[in-house]
Amino acid sequence: MTLNLFYFLSFLAVLSALLVVFSKNPVHSVLYLIITFFSIGGHYLLLNAEFLFVVHIIVYAGAIMVLFLYVIMLLNLNRESEPHKSNLVKVAATISAGLLLIILVGSLKGAESMMQVENSSIGYVKSLGKVLFNEFMLPFEITSVLLLAAMVGAVMLGKSEKRSVN
Amino acid sequence: MVPIEYYLWLSAVLFTIGVLGVLYRRNAIIIFMCIELMLNAVNLVMVAFSNYLNDSSGQVFVFFIMAVAAAEVAVGLAILVVMYRNTKTTDIDILNQLKW
Amino acid sequence: MDMLVSLVPLLPLLGFLIIGLNSRRLSHGVTVAVACGSVLAAFVIAVVLFCQLSSLPADARFISVTVFNWISAGSFSASLGFLVDPLSALMLLIITGVGFLIHLYSVGYMHDDEGFNRFFSYLNLFVFFMLLLVMGSNYLVMFVGWEGVGLCSYLLIGFWFKNRDYTNAANKAFIMNRIGDLGLLLGVILIFVHFGSIQYNEVLAKATTIDKGTLTLITMLLFVGAMGKSAQIPLYTWLPDAMAGPTPVSALIHAATMVTAGIYMIARNNVLYTLSEPTQHVIMIVGLATALFAATIALVQNDIKKVLAYSTVSQLGLMFLALGLGAYTSGIFHMATHAFFKALLFLGAGSVIHALQGEQDIRNMGGLRKHLPITSVTFFIAVLAISGIFPFAGFFSKDEILAAAYAQDKVVWAIALFASLLTSFYMFRLFFLTFSGKVRASEHTMHHIHESPKSMTLPLVVLAVLSVAGGFMGVPEALHGSHWLNGFLAPVFAPSASLAHHAEHLSHSTEYMLMGVVTVLTLVMIAIAYVQYVSKNQVPAAEGVSTSPFHRLLYNKYYVDELYDAIIVKPLFWLSVQFDAIIERLGIDNLVNTFGSSVVWGSRAARRLQTGSIGFYIFVMVISIMVLLATAFVL
Helix, strand or coil, X not given: CHHHHHHHHHHHHHHHHHHHHHCCCHHHXXXXXXXXXXXXXXXXXXXXXXXXXXXXXXHHHHHHHHHHHHHHHHCCCCCCXXXXXXXXXXHHHHHHHXXXXXXXXXXXXXXXXXXXXXXXXXXXXXXXXXXXXXXXXXXXXXXXXXXXXXXXXXXXXXXXXXXXXX | CCCHHHHHHHHHHHHHHHHHHHHHCCEHXXXXXXXXXXXXXXXXXXXXXXXXXXXXXXXXXXXXXXHHHHHHHHHHHHHHHHHHHHHCCCECCCCCCCCC | CHHHHHHHHHHHHHHHHHHHHCCCCXXXXXXXXXXXXXXXXXXXXXXXXXXXXXXXXXXXXXXXXXXXXXXXXXXXXXXXXXXXXXXXXXXXHHHHHHHHHHHHHHHHHCCCCCCHHHHHHHHHHHHHHXXXXXXXXXXXXXXXXXXXXXXXXXXXXXXXXXXXXXXHHHHHHHHHHHHHHHHHXXXXXXXXXXXXXXXXXXXXXXXXXXXXXXXXXXXXXXXXXXXXXXXXXXXXXXXXXXXXXXXXXXHHHHHHCHHHHHHHHHHHCHXXXXXXXXXXXXXXXXXXXXXXXXXXXXXXXXXXXXXXXXXXXXXXHHHHXXXXXXXXXXXXXXXXXXXXXXXXXXXXXXXXXXXXXXXXEHHHCCCCCCCCHHHHHHHHHHHHHHHCCCXXXXXXXXXXXXXXXXXXXXXXXXXXXXXXXXXXXXXXXXXHHHHCCCCCCCHHHHHCCCCCCHHHHHHHHHHHHHHHHHHHHHCCHHHCCCCHHXXXXXXXXXXXXXXXXXXXXXXXXXXXXXXXXXHHHHHHHHHHHHHHHHHCCCCCCCCCCCCCHHHHHHHCHHHHHHHHHHHHHHHHHHHHHHHHHHHHHHHHHHHHHHHHHHHHHHHHHHHXXXXXXXXXXXXXXXXXXXXXXXXXXHC
């Protein structure tokens, strides 16, 4: 049963990822990416990482993709009208991506197989929270600073330069 | 039930599709989205290993990756907006001033 | 005691440092005090050491001091050590004593020179190196001193460095010295290889155990070094040219001390030389030939200093003759007396030059006896001494050498006698032409003539006294003397004495006969010179007047300089021009420039990577990641 779910979710993820790359309309790309995120979230559930599933949906599908949509609408990229890259570049890109896949898979050669652990409880909110706030306290705090910096940076960058000389 | 190689292969495929997208498309925003796709592939691997090795550091790290990805998207899109304001395009073949 | 020994070379070194580092700031008075004071103090200590040494019994008559262990590399170890034994004590006295007198003389002579302080710093440095040379207890310290005096000789000959000819003369001296030094260095290396040590006491003790062929080679190489330093044939041409330096320099370095370094070295290694008869023969022949050769050249020279220079070469030849005959004490004796009267001669010549405001040609002198009384009298005493007139110093020392020559080979004696007679002839020629007869100098020069100041005449007087009395340290038994010098130096030469085969002693009557013959013939030569230059008032021909071919040959020094120039100097220059054009320009310059231009080429090629297009950058990144992963994991 789990295996079938796994196959279904993976198929969904790969298909929508390909559609993200190859669709002409940017808004369609965003939508397909949201589907990809949901399927990956499904994988998280299969792996007993409940907290991460929720966070994943909220942050990625809920915030980041919405941000993308905002920007696309801001730039009015509804219609995909720009010319594509030359064929040579496209072929080269495909070939290099294929090579990368081969290498990535080949680098796993000789690794021994592991099976899933039954009833692991590390993905639950309580245990994850314990680890997060005990061992990873410092990165946690610094991440908050990082988010602050990003926020300030984004606001500074986004300001319009209408302030001319008085 | 599900051997770990399956997760690894899945993640490799997703990563490669992300790379393909980055090399294939000319629109800067689509490229950004493909980068997000790559990040997610990595997240998937981390969670898989965290489960299979019964170590929660993997999930914590995914947590942080997500935070960083969010920050990166915010700033990156802001930069893109500024560039669009100045050059009225998001085509990276035209935005080729990253040199001396 | 040890401190005293180390202090002897240290004082002049300090003098050099103090004056040399402050040469622009010090006043003349301070310089004089420091320079002369340091050498005088060294002399006083030398006297103390000498007295100390005399009180020791003959078989323990040495003081050995090790200052510190200098080099220690594998089986080779050398220390900075000093050895004060009779030979070095004698040389110490000469170096510091005569050196001090010359320092004093230079105060007056170099009074108006703008390089006054520099001169005294160089003089002190020279004294330091010369002391190192004679006081060293191993070959390495001696070599350091050897090279150092060569350096100081170069500095002092080219003292007036703005004159190109003088600096060329300085170069010539240094280069010829270096050629000899190569032989010396090879000899020392061979000594280390075969003896395993370079300390004098260890080497000289083992001398009898080394095979004769090796010893001959070593001694020959050491003699090559002596040839360069002490101006024997063929490395003598630098000494006449070295007269370009100030006269005190000529007196100190080229009469009394540096040129005697070769004599000292051979005397120090007397055991090695006694055991190598071929080398002794070579030394004898070279010394004899040089003595005769230089004497013939001196007969016709017209520069007062050049005559004295060739006279020095000739007298050094006589000293080497003595060493070659195995008469080591006689060689050292003649070296000591020669130091006195040759220094006196040079200083006297300097006094004349100073009085005549720089005139050095004897054809423009004459009749100076009335105007320069002290100089004239002391010069006369020196000329008597060098001619070997009884009872002046030169008589005893020269007579010993001639006696030793007679005892071994009559032909050698005859040639040596002839050279001595020529010596007396040209020395008296020099004296008569300079001091007697009519005045030939210009009106303007004679107007300003004056006797030299006290600082210059006092050393002349002291040296004159030594020239008179110096011979009495070696009065032979034939004249009812006890030959104090023989007894004093006996411990140094005792090993040789025991090894020498022919220790023929001449009977007293033979000795008397020899002395008589020499004296009579010398007086005859003096009479001839008197007749020619005083009675007949003959003056040597001026420049450009044609003379006989034989005269021209002698006047042009047998064209030896021109010969060296053609055979050695010009081919070397040609060779270096070739090297420059081919190896330097085409080879090395090209190589270095290629490095530079390849960097430029490489950066031009690398610049093309920076296209600015983001897609390209990402593409390259992906490729790089693939390559990295491939090399790390798959391969």
